[in-house]
Amino acid sequence: MAKSKAVIKAELMKKAEAVIDELLDWHEETDRPNLTQVEGKVLELRQRLSEEMAVRPVPGPRCAGCGVEMRYKGMKDKTVLSWVGELKLERGYYYCDQCRTGLFPPGSTA
Known part of the structure; x- marks a missing residue:
């Protein structure tokens, strides 16, 4: 089930407040920061917040077995073998409670 707008907003506000607190702490600890340092x-901090937003889960894919929307279970690591060797990937992992199958997009089964 997708999160409501209010829940997403609350999560974003919590992250934004943490970033603002970190900026204020840095400003107190830094003796007379100049404009370049502040920028x-x-x-x-903006980049870090943007990266967190970029990895937010999208609506779950449909299960190939039953067609039900799969549930997002968080970020998972998976090691895959490529032409250049092993690569450690971290992506969203989805699970179908009905079929008891997992999916590690962009399409490989986990």
Whole structure:
């Protein structure tokens, strides 16, 4: 089941408040930061918040077996063998409670 707008907003506000607190703590600890330092810190925090938003789960894919929307179970690691050797990937993992099968998109079964 997809999260409501209110739940997503609450999660984002919590993350934004943590970033703001970190910026304020940094500002207190840094003796007379200049504009370049402030901009650098703000950009660093902005990038981190953007990265967190980019990995937010999208609506679950449909189970190939039963057609039910699969449930997001968080980020999982998977090691795959490629032409250049083993690669450790971290992506969203989805699970169908009805069929008891997992999916590690973009389409390989887990």
